[in-house]
Amino acid sequence: MQSLFQPLSFIHGPALKNRFALAPLTNLQSHPDGRLSDDEHKWLTMRAEGGFGLTMTCAAHVQAVGQGFPGQLGIFSDDHLEGLSRLAKDINRHDSLSIVQIHHAGMRSPEDLVGERPVAPSEDSETNARALSTAEVEQLIEDFIAAAERAEKAGFDGVEIHGAHGYIVCQFLSSETNQRDDQYGGSLENRSRVLFDIIAGIRQRCRDDFNVGVRLSPERFGIVLTEAVEIAQRLMTEAQVDYLDMSLWDVFKEPAEEAHQGRSLMSYFTELDRGEVRLGVAGKVRTPKDAQHCLDAGIDLVLLGRAAILHHDFPNQTEADSAFMPVRNPVSADHLRAEGLGEAFVEYMATWKGFIEAA
Numbered sequence: 001m002q003s004l005f006q007p008l009s010f011i012h013g014p015a016l017k018n019r020f021a022l023a024p025l026t027n028l029q030s031h032p033d034g035r036l037s038d039d040e041h042k043w044l045t046m047r048a049e050g051g052f053g054l055t056m057t058c059a060a061h062v063q064a065v066g067q068g069f070p071g072q073l074g075i076f077s078d079d080h081l082e083g084l085s086r087l088a089k090d091i092n093r094h095d096s097l098s099i100v101q102i103h104h105a106g107m108r109s110p111e112d113l114v115g116e117r118p119v120a121p122s123e124d125s126e127t128n129a130r131a132l133s134t135a136e137v138e139q140l141i142e143d144f145i146a147a148a149e150r151a152e153k154a155g156f157d158g159v160e161i162h163g164a165h166g167y168i169v170c171q172f173l174s175s176e177t178n179q180r181d182d183q184y185g186g187s188l189e190n191r192s193r194v195l196f197d198i199i200a201g202i203r204q205r206c207r208d209d210f211n212v213g214v215r216l217s218p219e220r221f222g223i224v225l226t227e228a229v230e231i232a233q234r235l236m237t238e239a240q241v242d243y244l245d246m247s248l249w250d251v252f253k254e255p256a257e258e259a260h261q262g263r264s265l266m267s268y269f270t271e272l273d274r275g276e277v278r279l280g281v282a283g284k285v286r287t288p289k290d291a292q293h294c295l296d297a298g299i300d301l302v303l304l305g306r307a308a309i310l311h312h313d314f315p316n317q318t319e320a321d322s323a324f325m326p327v328r329n330p331v332s333a334d335h336l337r338a339e340g341l342g343e344a345f346v347e348y349m350a351t352w353k354g355f356i357e358a359a
Contacts, residue, residue, distance in 0.1 A: 034074020036083025039342025158211025
C-alpha cells in the first residue's frame with residue numbers, strides 16, 4: 001500500500017513531498033483585470049503552509065475573451081506577472097509544488113463579462129458563441145503556450161492545462177460541440193489536436209524541468225468514456241506530461257454510461273499503462289480514509305477541493321493524527337474566514353447548497 005506521505009517523483013521537475021494536491025478551485029477573489037489579490041494570495045499560500053505537496057491556482061485565463069467568471073485570475077498579460085511571481089515564491093517557500101491551471105472558457109465565457117461574443121470551436125446558438133477561424137485556433141494554441149511561458153517566468157514549477165468541465169479544450173474534444181471540418185475537427189485525433197499541440201509547444205519552449213499536467217473530464221460535457229480513455233492512454237504513452245488529473249466528480253461512482261457500469265469510473269484509468277506519467281483524481285474525497293482509498297485503488301495523487309476549503313491544513317492534520325475527522329457541512333462563515341477565505345469566496349460558497357450554515 002502506498003502511503004499518503006510517501007514522496008512522488010515526476011518525469012520533469014521536483015518531486016512532491018506527499019500525495020495531497022490542492023484542486024484548482026474557482027474563488028472569485030482576483031481583481032477585475034485578472035491581477036492577483038491579497039485575498040487570493042492568502043487563500044493559496046495557507047494551503048501550501050498547511051502541508052499540500054502541490055498547490056494549484058484556480059483556472060487562470062489565457063485570453064481576455066476566455067474569462068469564465070468574475071474575479072478570475074489572469075495569465076494573459078505581463079501585467080499579471082508581479083502578483084503571480086509573489087504567489088509562486090510564497091507557495092514554494094513552504095516546500096509545495098506551485099502550479100498554475102491555464103484555462104479558456106470558450107462558449108462558457110459570459111458575453112456581458114467579456115464584452116463581446118464568446119468564441120468556441122463551432123458556432124453555438126445557446127451561448128451566442130461564434131466559431132473560431134483556423135488562424136484563431138492557432139492563436140489560441142499560441143496563447144496557451146505563452147501563458148505557460150509566463151508561469152515559468154513568474155517562478156512556478158509548472159502548469160496544468162484545463163481540458164475538462166466543458167471549457168474550450170474540452171469543447172474541441174467533444175464531437176457534440178466541435179463540428180469543424182478543418183484539421184481541428186472530425187476524428188478524435190483532429191479534435192484532440194489543440195490539446196496535443198499546446199503540450200508540444202510548452203515542452204519546446206519551457207525549461208526541461210517544467211512540470212505539465214492535464215485535467216480531463218471522463219464524461220458529461222459531450223465527452224464519452226471510450227474517447228476519454230483513449231486520450232488518457234495517448235497522454236501516458238507519449239509521456240510529454242507529468243500527470244493526468246481526472247475530474248471524476250465522485251471517486252466512488254460508476255460510469256454514467258450504462259454499457260460501462262459494473263465497476264468504478266476510476267478503474268478505467270488506473271488500469272491504463274501509464275509508464276512514468278502519474279495519475280491523480282478529484283471528486284468527493286472528504287476524509288483521510290477517502291484519500292487512502294484512492295491510493296489503494298492505484299492512484300498516485302489525490303486532489304482535494306471541498307476538504308481543502310474546510311481545512312487549510314488537511315495534510316498536516318492527517319499526518320499528525322491518522323484518525324483526523326474533518327468538520328462536516330454546513331459550517332459557519334466565520335469558520336471559512338478563519339481558514340483563509342476572503343469575503344468574495346465566502347459569498348460564493350454560500351451559493352453551494354448546504355455548505356454554509358443559514359444566518
